Amino acid sequence: MIRWLLDGPLKGFPDIPPVWLSVFLAAAWVLNEYLPLVTAFGLVFRAAGGLLIGAALGVIAWSALWFWRKKTTIEPHHEPTALIVEGPYRFSRNPIYLGLLAILTGYVLWLGSLSPVLLPYLFYEVLTRRFIEPEEEGLRRIFGTEANLYLNRTHRWF
Known part of the structure; x- marks a missing residue:
């Protein structure tokens, strides 16, 4: 499945994590809208999803600030000019990717349906292998x- 996703229908589109996130968010919406499995989740899941999304945006902003401070590229597939080990990078080697994954997970929780529940795992695999x-x-x-x-002292995710 992951190989098909990486090499198949999405080949040739802008290969940056926010685009991948958009694809997964759209897939979550489609699955929830047209194949809503077990939709008995309520306000607690919506609130948890919203809080997770808010926290993720904060982590992403904090992490992006360090790229600006170090004057290095934030874009994947470009060569960095500095190794960032400060700020959120003390706790995770990939806080921006962790934030993107948290946004998708928060959105799936907010939707309140089981149908898109596997998408965060698939997104995790794409982020790990592709970036x-x-x-x-x-x-x-x-x-x-x-x-x-x-790399040896700091966890890849958290």
Whole structure:
């Protein structure tokens, strides 16, 4: 499934995480709208989803600020000029991706249907294989021992 998604119908579209997030958010909406399985979830799930989305946006903003401070690219598939190990990067090597995953998870909770419940896992796999693994290889190549030390002491997600 993941290989089909990575190489199949989405091949050629802008390969950046917010676009992938948009695809998964749209898929969640479609599944909820046209195949709503078990929709008995209520206000608690909506509130939890909203809180998760709000927290995720805060983490993403905090993380993006560090790219600006270090004057390095935030775009995947571009070579960084600095290794960021401060701020949220002390706790997670990928706080922006964690935030994007939390947005999707929050949206699935907010929808209140079981039909899109597997989408956060699929999105996690896409982020890991399409962006995180290649970025980690690039960090090792560019920053060497410093990157290895950081990658070994800081968790990939949380």
